[in-house]
Amino acid sequence: MSYxxxxxxMFSTMMLMLFTGQRVFGAIGVVAVVAALLLWGDRxxxxxxxxxxxxxxxxxxxxxxxxxxFMGYVLSESKIADDLYRMFHVWTGGMPxxxxxGTIGLMVLISAMxxxxxxxxxxxxxxxxxxxxxxxxxxxxxxxxxxxxxSLGILVPPSVVLVLYAMIARQPVGQLWLAGVFPGLMMAALxxxxxxxxxxxxxxxxxxxxxxxxxxxxxxxxxxxxAGLLPVGIFAVMMVPFVNGWTSLVESSAIGALAAFFAAVxxxxxxxxVFDTSLRNTLGISCMFMWIILAALxxxxxxxxxxxxxxxxxxFTEQLGLSPWMILILMQLxxxxxxxxxxxxxxxxxxxxxxxxxxxxxxxxxxxxxxxYTITCQIAYMTPPFGYNLFLMRAMAPPEIALSxxxxxxxxxxxxMVIALVLVMLxxxxxxxxxxxxxxx
Numbered sequence: 001m002s003y004x005x006x007x008x009x010m011f012s013t014m015m016l017m018l019f020t021g022q023r024v025f026g027a028i029g030v031v032a033v034v035a036a037l038l039l040w041g042d043r044x045x046x047x048x049x050x051x052x053x054x055x056x057x058x059x060x061x062x063x064x065x066x067x068x069x070f071m072g073y074v075l076s077e078s079k080i081a082d083d084l085y086r087m088f089h090v091w092t093g094g095m096p097x098x099x100x101x102g103t104i105g106l107m108v109l110i111s112a113m114x115x116x117x118x119x120x121x122x123x124x125x126x127x128x129x130x131x132x133x134x135x136x137x138x139x140x141x142x143x144x145x146x147x148x149x150x151s152l153g154i155l156v157p158p159s160v161v162l163v164l165y166a167m168i169a170r171q172p173v174g175q176l177w178l179a180g181v182f183p184g185l186m187m188a189a190l191x192x193x194x195x196x197x198x199x200x201x202x203x204x205x206x207x208x209x210x211x212x213x214x215x216x217x218x219x220x221x222x223x224x225x226x227a228g229l230l231p232v233g234i235f236a237v238m239m240v241p242f243v244n245g246w247t248s249l250v251e252s253s254a255i256g257a258l259a260a261f262f263a264a265v266x267x268x269x270x271x272x273x274v275f276d277t278s279l280r281n282t283l284g285i286s287c288m289f290m291w292i293i294l295a296a297l298x299x300x301x302x303x304x305x306x307x308x309x310x311x312x313x314x315x316f317t318e319q320l321g322l323s324p325w326m327i328l329i330l331m332q333l334x335x336x337x338x339x340x341x342x343x344x345x346x347x348x349x350x351x352x353x354x355x356x357x358x359x360x361x362x363x364x365x366x367x368x369x370x371x372x373y374t375i376t377c378q379i380a381y382m383t384p385p386f387g388y389n390l391f392l393m394r395a396m397a398p399p400e401i402a403l404s405x406x407x408x409x410x411x412x413x414x415x416x417m418v419i420a421l422v423l424v425m426l427x428x429x430x431x432x433x434x435x436x437x438x439x440x441x
Contacts, residue, residue: 097199
């Protein structure tokens with residue numbers, strides 16, 4: 001049996017196991033180890049899993065993962081997000097669609113607190129969505145706002161997905177995070193611009209809040225501003241030393257976790273229940289990601305040994321005669337297709353052994369491609385019929401929002417995301433300027 005046929009058999013077996021509902025790390029890891037045992041015998045098979053585990057444990061930046069997850073859970077469980085939304089409620093409610101635009105701002109700050117989209121979705125669906133519906137905002141628009149805004153969690157630093165990509169692509173986490181800053185802010189600005197234009201054209205989509213709800217006096221406005229900007233202060237305390245080179249990435253993540261903890265203590269919200277929930281969730285998610293990374297490393301090692309990447313490159317460039325840009329676009333389309341039934345982590349570990357080395361051999365920057373991958377994951381999250389965010393919203397939305405409403409609500413926001421993806425593809429400096437400036441590349 002040829003190595004190319006073995007690679008195809010491995011990939012199809014893994015996909016079949018995933019379709020049957022197996023856990024992602026189990027499906028990928030079992031296929032990798034069984035293939036290694038059959039190809040190289042007992043010694044090679046056992047050494048593969050062991051070397052992958054050692055490589056994972058020696059990857060020092062992985063320590064940032066539990067730190068940032070803990071920081072996000074402390075800030076969300078201690079209800080600091082409630083202060084954020086109250087701030088946007090008062091400061092932006094005087095504009096048409098102001099609360100919807102404020103919800104996007106809320107999502108950006110939540111993303112800087114927690115690198116997972118599910119945190120933004122939970123906060124948006126439980127805090128923002130009921131308030132928007134109560135004030136007669138159009139349910140299709142606000143449902144799309146919450147879904148689109150929550151997807152920023154995997155792009156705006158500290159993105160946990162970019163940590164995973166850094167491990168698999170062997171790229172610096174710090175550069176990937178900095179590369180996500182401007183694309184994330186650009187996408188949020190495009191969302192806000194779309195909401196503003198729609199509500200200007202059709203004011204009934206997002207009415208202005210009554211004056212009695214907004215006119216709370218300047219002392220109260222300033223108090224809410226201070227409370228709402230607390231996460232921004234925590235983010236600055238964490239990132240400024242890192243950007244200036246005073247601390248390493250791991251040290252900065254520890255500073256962020258401690259700053260979030262003491263902020264919750266200072267506000268009197270660090271109860272035993274909050275601390276226990278934050279620790280349990282941090283441990284669960286960190287272990288999940290470590291198992292997935294371990295399985296992906298083992299799977300990638302087998303693929304490298306089989307020479308599958310060179311075979312696929314030869315198929316695209318020599319036999320089919322495709323240009324590097326055509327191959328890149330096909331990759332992005334395949335991510336969107338996979339996203340209809342898989343989450344971003346599963347998509348990455350399934351195709352990373354094929355795509356990441358191929359992207360490098362085609363001459364593209366792997367930092368830039370990491371941002372393209374993440375934006376494409378955001379689009380895939382919201383692509384019917386089985387987009388990840390669609391079902392999260394269905395589980396959390398109030399009864400008056402049907403599944404058909406959720407599907408229809410995301411259409412314009414997916415269009416905005418596609419515009420952002422095209423802009424980053426056409427102008428790579430949107431993603432690469434900041435890491436190049438900070439690191440002097």
